[in-house]
Amino acid sequence: MSVSLPWTGGPARIAEPGEGVGLDELLLASRNHAMPAEAMREDLTPPGLHYVLTHYDIPHVDAASWRLRVEGCVDHPLDLDLEALQARPSRTVRVTLECAGNGRAGLTPRPVSQPWLTGAVGTAEWTGVPLADLLRDASPTPQAVDVVFTGADHGFERGIEQDYERGLSLADASADDVVLAYQMNGAPLPVQHGFPVRLVVPGWYGMAHVKWLRRIRLLDRAFDGYQNAVGYRLRQEPDEPGAPVTRIEPRALLVPPGDPEFLTRERILRPGPVTLTGRAWSGWGRVDRVEVSTDDGLTWSDADLGPHEHRWAWRRFTATWTAEPGRHVLRARAHDSTGRVQPMTPRWNQGGFTNNADQPLVVHVPQ
Secondary structure (H helix, E strand, O other), X not given: OEOOOOOOOOOOOEOOOOOOOOHHHHHHHHHOEOOOHHHHHOOOOOOOOOOEOOOOOOOOOOOOOOEEEEEEOEOOOEEEEHHHHHOOOOEEEEEEEEOOOXXXXXXXXXXXXXXXXXXXXXXXXXXXXXXXXXXXXXXXOOOOOEXXXXXXXXXXXXXXXXXXXXXXXXXXXXOOOOEEEEEEOOEEOOHHHOOOOEEEXXXXXXXXXXXXXXEEEEEOOOOOOHHHHHHOEEOOOOOOOOEEOOEOOOEEEEOOOOEEOOOOOOEEOOOEEEEEEEEEXXXXXXXXXXXXXXXXXXXXXXXXXXXXXXXXXXXXXXXXXXXXXXXXXXXXXXXXXXXXEOOOOOOOOOOOOOOOOOOOEEEEEOO
């Protein structure tokens, strides 16, 4: 169903010059939450600190009556309850998950939506059934092209009533590490993270990881639902089709050193030697270099990289700095094995997606 509402229209409204963050954006921000930067000290993000974005309402799902259907262009449709799903062979994958809108609030002009800075990220271990195994058992027909995942969350977006649905190509859906997860960090999925089952697509932005999963359909055509064809597109103009948002662009973030000033979150750090630490990740390839600047990008030095034991998880980096009295702006940027480099300048688009520009971190060192 479609309805005529004041916000019916293109992908996103652009804030007027000088327009501050509005009450509608604050309402979104109060429902969703970012990961505190200091949580990057840990390899795994506790579920309560991991970022959360919920498009509509968090649905109430009864695990005892929950079922997952696999249907459409398959020879053998499946209908599984939670017990049957959990009885299947499982896999655990460590994945850094990032919202496609991370960094949106740093764009000028600002697309009006969830006002993320840089905290829409987290890393967890997800345990579940490899999706490729379910697809194999369902036996896709030769006509199968796309796989559509439907969640139990339901609402309106730009005037269109919809279940939250995202599609992947059959090839992307069949990748080895894509799982239907029922555990997060070794415990049952928290409600806000998709209980009882969610999709996890390593390397892809968060919009692909459908929560509260209830149905999987195989189509004989490309999926043209809202979240694929309208919502998550990279557009410079509102009426152009745009390119799809897919994999996570490279990003490095520093763990803020020292102590924060309450309101600004700028850091106060005692003078002397300090070890700067952070995390870097990319959905396109292995992070193979991180540079750190302590003079607002005038000069850069290579950081030391920690081990990379988990293909889809962030990588630790460290750098030594002698903090001298004064005001300093710290920055970090990641390079990956595909040649992608984190930029200093944001790349603007209508939806405010994939802004992976490095984040300046202000540090004050007293005498």
